[in-house]
Amino acid sequence: xxxxxxxxxxxxxxxxxxxxxxxxxxxxxxxxxxxxxxxxxxxxxxxxxxxxxxxxxxxxxxxxxxxxxxxxxxxxxxxxxxxxxxxxxxxxxxxxxxxxxxxxxxxxxxxxxxxxxxxxxxxxxxxxxxxxxxxxxxxxxxxxxxxxxxxxxxxxxxxxxxxxxxxxxxxxxxxxxxxxxxxxxxxxxxxxxxxxxxxxxxxxxxxxxxxxxxxxxxxxxxxxxxxxxxxxxxxxxxxxxxxxxxxxxxxxxxxxxxxxxxxxxxxxxxxxxxxxxxxxxxxxxxxxxxxxxxxxxxxxxxxxxxxxxxxxxxxxxxxxxxxxxxxxxxxxxxxxxxxxxxxxxxxxxxxxxxxxxxxxxxxxxxxxxxxxxxxxxxxxxxxxxxxxxxxxxxxxxxxxxxxxxxxxxxxxxxxxxxxxxxxxxxxxxxxxxxxxxxxxxxxxxxxxxxxxxxxxxxxxxxxxxxxxxxxxxxxxxxxxxxxxxxxxxxxxxxxxxxxxxxxxxx
Numbered sequence: 001x002x003x004x005x006x007x008x009x010x011x012x013x014x015x016x017x018x019x020x021x022x023x024x025x026x027x028x029x030x031x032x033x034x035x036x037x038x039x040x041x042x043x044x045x046x047x048x049x050x051x052x053x054x055x056x057x058x059x060x061x062x063x064x065x066x067x068x069x070x071x072x073x074x075x076x077x078x079x080x081x082x083x084x085x086x087x088x089x090x091x092x093x094x095x096x097x098x099x100x101x102x103x104x105x106x107x108x109x110x111x112x113x114x115x116x117x118x119x120x121x122x123x124x125x126x127x128x129x130x131x132x133x134x135x136x137x138x139x140x141x142x143x144x145x146x147x148x149x150x151x152x153x154x155x156x157x158x159x160x161x162x163x164x165x166x167x168x169x170x171x172x173x174x175x176x177x178x179x180x181x182x183x184x185x186x187x188x189x190x191x192x193x194x195x196x197x198x199x200x201x202x203x204x205x206x207x208x209x210x211x212x213x214x215x216x217x218x219x220x221x222x223x224x225x226x227x228x229x230x231x232x233x234x235x236x237x238x239x240x241x242x243x244x245x246x247x248x249x250x251x252x253x254x255x256x257x258x259x260x261x262x263x264x265x266x267x268x269x270x271x272x273x274x275x276x277x278x279x280x281x282x283x284x285x286x287x288x289x290x291x292x293x294x295x296x297x298x299x300x301x302x303x304x305x306x307x308x309x310x311x312x313x314x315x316x317x318x319x320x321x322x323x324x325x326x327x328x329x330x331x332x333x334x335x336x337x338x339x340x341x342x343x344x345x346x347x348x349x350x351x352x353x354x355x356x357x358x359x360x361x362x363x364x365x366x367x368x369x370x371x372x373x374x375x376x377x378x379x380x381x382x383x384x385x386x387x388x389x390x391x392x393x394x395x396x397x398x399x400x401x402x403x404x405x406x407x408x409x410x411x412x413x414x415x416x417x418x419x420x421x422x423x424x425x426x427x428x429x430x431x432x433x434x435x436x437x438x439x440x441x442x443x444x445x446x447x448x449x450x451x452x453x454x455x456x457x458x459x460x461x462x463x464x465x466x467x468x469x470x471x472x473x474x475x476x477x478x479x480x481x482x483x484x485x486x487x488x489x490x491x492x493x494x495x496x497x498x499x500x501x502x503x504x505x506x
Contacts, residue, residue, distance in 0.1 A: 002297050003228050003259050006202070006237040009301065010049035010095060011418050012333075012408050013340045014042060017053045017309050017359045018076055019061060020374050021343055028375040030361075032077035032085050037372070039085075041390075043092040045346065046408035050089065051204045051241075053309060054099045055082065058106055061376070062309075062355070064099075064206065065106035065173050069190045079198075086199060095201035097239060098194065102187060102227075103207040104173040111186075112174055116158050116165075125180040128166035128213060130155070135164065140215055143168075147264070148207065148245040148310070168210055178211060178223050188230050195235035202239030203231075208254060208261075209244045224257035241303050245310075252292040260301035260338060265289065267305055271317050274328045277453045279436045283427040286335070290423050299421055302337035306345060313342070313351040313358055316381060320350055323492035326403045326476055327451060330494040333407040334449045336423035336440070341404070347393050348400040350381035357381055363389040403476070410474055410496065416442035429463045435489075439466070447473065448497045452489035461486050471500040 022034030032055070042050065054063035057071045072079050089096050105112055114123035135141050135155055142152055155164040156171040167174045178184060194200050212219040224242075231238050241260040244251045248265050255261055266289075269282060293300040306314040306328050318324035325348050332339050343349075344362050351358035360382045361374040366389055393399035411417045416424060417440055428437035434454040440447050448469035452458045462469065470481055474496040481487055489495060 002299060003240060003257060004232060004236050005259070005299055005421075006239045008048075008095065009239075009420050010338065011412055011420065012046055013049040013051060013097075013303075013338060014045075014047040015051045015053070015305075015308060015340055015342045017343060018055060018063075019376060020359050020361050022362065022364070022372045023374045024372075026371060027075075029075050030374045030376075031075065032072070032081045034372065034374075036081075036085050036088050039088055039092055039094065043094060045405055046412055047094060047341075048412075049095045049097060049201075051097045051340065052099060054101060056101075059108055060106075060172075062359070064101055065104070065108075066101050067106045067109045070193060083198065095239070097202045097204050097241065098200055099206060100190075100194075100203040101206050102176065103210050104167065104169065104175045107172050107174060116161070118161070119163065122182070125177060126183045127174045128177045129163040130166070131163050138215060140213070143214070146245070148210075148243075166213060168213070169207075175210070175213065178219075184226065187227075191227070191230045192234045195231065195238050200238075202241070202259075205240060205242040205258070208242035208258070209246055209250065221253055221256065224254060228257040241301070248289040248292055252289075252296050255293055255297040255300045258297075260303040262303045262305060262308070262340070263289070263337065266302075266335075267307065267311070270306060270328060270331055271314065273331070273436070273453060274314075274318055274324050277455070278433055279453065282436055283425060283438045286423070286425060287427070290336075290425075301420055302423065303340060304332060304335060304337040305340040305342065306332050307358075308340070308342050309359055310355070311358065312353060313349055313381075314345060315348045315350040315387075316352045320348070320386065322348065322400065325400055327453070327492040327494065329400070329404055330407060330476065331436070331451060333404075333411055334417060334440070334494070334496065336419065336425050338420050339411075344382065346401050346404040347390050348387060350386060352381065363387055365389050365391040406474065414445070414447060414473070416440040416445060416447045428466060431460050431462075432458060434458070435460065439469075445498055449494065450487065450489065450497070451494045452492060455491045457491065458489045459486055460489070468499045469497040471498045472496075473498055 019030045021030040022038050024031050024033035055072055055076055056066040057068045057073045058065045063073055072082050086096050111123050111126045114121050115127050143154055149169050151169055154166055154168050156167050157164055165174050211223045240258045242254060242258050244254050244261045245264050251261050314328050315325055351360055356377050357380050360379040364370050364372050393401035424441040426439040426441050431437055435452055437450040448466060476493045477490045
């Protein structure tokens with residue numbers, strides 16, 4: 001059963017790493033009240049959905065190792081404050097998705113504390129346990145690293161236990177075993193609690209392709225069918241978007257039971273294109289991926305992004321080159337799908353791994369002592385020496401922030417750009433290997449988008465079939481249409497053109 005579509009499908013979403021966004025109480029840690037204080041900022045930017053990274057109590061700084069699925073991390077606030085955030089966001093027509101970690105818990109979770117007492121404990125089957133001999137027999141003692149986990153030895157010991165437990169990501173994150181019916185009943189309660197009792201709008205689902213270990217991975221889709229059924233019973237129009245960090249062919253089947261999946265192939269393609277300044281048949285690749293997605297869900301939603309909390313920030317990927325930062329943003333915000341902006345991307349924040357440094361504090365103002373600025377981490381990349389803060393950029397019409405704001409406004413107000421379902425993408429005949437051009441089709445107002453991927457100024461003439469697109473809606477560098485239908489694109493410039501309307505007299 002395909003998941004129901006929400007009544008409201010946000011056109012632009014925003015990922016907040018809660019700890020780093022905004023501090024409200026002076027402890028240096030971002031919190032829910034801090035987010036509430038910035039909702040007007042997000043609404044003005046044009047954001048219609050917020051994805052919150054985990055807010056459940058957890059021992060780590062990132063909170064991807066929950067110990068209580070019903071609580072709020074005390075550093076972030078309380079359930080009452082969360083309910084206020086939800087209410088205040090809804091008043092601004094912003095929906096809230098929370099990160100739900102169903103692949104694993106912390107070793108400090110009460111379930112694991114019980115399970116680790118021995119094979120006879122009723123919670124033992126909530127997790128994966130095998131003897132060293134069985135692990136060797138199955139040949140699963142080691143694994144190849146992947147983009148989403150660099151753990152080579154996923155089986156971990158507890159002193160005195162005759163079995164080892166499986167933890168794909170880290171020994172502090174034991175994987176849950178959904179062959180256990182009692183565990184599924186517990187998860188059903190958790191899903192229902194957040195959707196029915198608290199009233200959230202949906203879930204971002206972590207590590208969706210790792211619900212079952214690789215030797216039983218064929219069970220993954222059955223799990224998501226169960227999950228979707230629970231969600232629909234609790235809240236029919238709840239939204240589900242999942243992390244399936246894999247190539248398109250592996251991602252596509254998950255859309256049978258989920259509204260959306262993040263498009264990692266596109267993320268890395270956009271990064272390569274902007275770095276190398278060359279097209280790699282992007283439009284053809286996207287059209288091919290859409291064909292694979294719609295086989296499993298004709299109403300699939302393509303969740304697109306430049307980077308997220310697990311990837312080097314796009315600003316650093318392109319060497320803090322403002323022209324390329326803007327180009328990457330324009331590519332993202334003019335393609336079909338539902339774009340996710342990682343907090344700080346709109347001001348060009350920087351950061352490369354290890355992970356804490358791609359999750360640095362948001363720069364709100366020039367004041368180092370700004371009470372809203374978090375300071376749980378001393379930033380190494382996004383500092384006032386490298387990045388202009390929001391307070392400065394918001395006053396500069398040529399800033400990265402102003403660029404994002406204009407593009408988001410266009411996406412929300414131009415029908416062809418804002419279409420999310422049934423991706424309306426059409427290839428344009430090749431103009432140049434350093435140019436990407438495509439049409440976003442529309443019944444009454446199609447638009448043509450052209451990107452100059454290079455430093456060189458490009459003078460191009462549109463194919464005859466596209467010559468009627470001669471009304472300029474947007475240009476990065478205030479470009480213009482030259483005489484005789486020729487276009488000039490300056491360094492890393494993008495143009496958005498519509499067809500010039502003609503009046504017919506009687």
